[in-house]
Amino acid sequence: MHSHVHPRKRAIVQTWDVYVSLPNGRNKDKYAIPASDIVQSFISLAPSSETLRAHSAIFHKQSKQKGKGHTVRCIRRMRSASSEGDGRDAPGDVISAMEITNVDSVDKVYRIMTEHMKLGRINPKACECMRSFIDGNRSLEEGEISLAIGLYDKALAAARGQESRLPKGSILIKRARAYLRRAANHRATLRTLVKDMSDAVPPASTVKILYQTASIHPALSPSIFNRLSGDSKAQQAKFRQIRYRHDMYEFALLHAARDGLQATQILSGNAKAWLLAGECLAELRKLKESNQYYRRALEIDPSIERALEGVMEKNRVSQEFLDVARASEFSGDTLRLAIDVAA
Structure with missing residues (x-):
């Protein structure tokens, strides 16, 4: 009795390999947006990972072009893939290839995929x-922080409920x-406000002289009182500004920490995500927790x-200082404000 070993069935599939130009020595500052953003756009817009693979690459020879866009080379292959889905597939035969220049936006990536590659879905x-x-990244580089945050909000809202190829963690x-x-x-504004307030507060020696003057010359007492009263009201207004600015500072840090911690859940193997979370926690004076995230990054x-x-x-030494200060019954608000202004 003979046993027959049947060869593994392999499906024939068509795929695209996309290569996006990286800067080299001659075009170091040419590109308007990073190659990684164009690569991620191809990956995110592709119907599936089997349809398209995108990479960045240095092109030693490429067509001359105007503008600040990338050169993109698209290679269509016919390859055989294991029907068992074990991930081992042959390089494949080239069916066709094309080169597109000046690719500098998601819209151009979309046109390449729909008009040239004929990927309609x-x-x-x-x-x-x-x-x-991508617009948010550009705004952040240009210092338009509020605009960048708004754009990142839109990006995450669009990604909600979508498949995982979108770069939610990034x-x-x-x-x-x-x-x-x-x-x-x-914090920079907060420090300025604290300095202005400290400059406006009269030293104890001045207050003592005013008090002695009022005692010796009672007729001057009303004007001295009005002066001190006016100074007190101005100081109260400045203190309210300080408290408001400090609240805004902490509010921004809480948002940063929330995003950083969530990024570690999505990108659990990414050291940069854990470093960022550790940095955010340190800014919030969660120093022990910060070091835990740093250790995971390590x-x-x-x-x-x-x-x-x-x-x-530094986190360890700062934690010891906080422990001593709290043991000395410094109030929480005063302690946080003092640390944040001095940091």
Whole structure:
């Protein structure tokens, strides 16, 4: 009795390999947006991972072009894939190839995929998500923080309920960075307000002289009282401004921390996500928790140990200071304000 071993059935599929030009020595500053954004646009808009694969690459020879867009090379292949779905597939034979220049937007990626590749099933929500994400990145680079946050909000809203090929984790990281920059702006204003208030408060020696003058010359008492009363009202107004600005600072930090922590859930193997979460927690004075996230980042990427060593030690020393201050019965609000202004 003979046994026959049947060869594994393999399906024939057509796929696209897309290569997006990276800057080299000659065109270092040429591109308006990073190649990674164009690559991610192709990945996000593709109907499936089997349909298209996108990569960045350095092109040593490419067509001359005007503008600040990338050169994109699209190679269509016919390849055989295992019907068992084991992920092992042959490189495939080239069916056709094309090169498109000056690709600098999601809309151009969309046109390439629909008009040139003939991939008609493009999710409009994916286009909206990537368009807002890339515009948000550009706004953040230009210092338009509020605009960037609004665009990241739109990107995440468009990604809600969509499949996982959209870069939700990366969008959260970028929005967290934007909130951290907003918080830094609030802290700069806060320090200025505190300095103005401290400059306006008369020293104890001046108050003592005014009191002695009022005692010796009672007729001057009303004008001295009015002066001190006016100063007190101005100081109260400044203090209200300080409290408001400090609340805005903490509000921005809470938003940044929320996004950073959520990014670690989506990108659990990404050291940058854990580093960002640790940074946000440190800004919120959650120093023990911050070091826990830094340690997880180190587990993922041991090469950052030297860079993190000083940061984690600073967290440890600051935590000891906080513990001593709290033991000395400093109020929570006063302690937080003092630390945030001095940091």
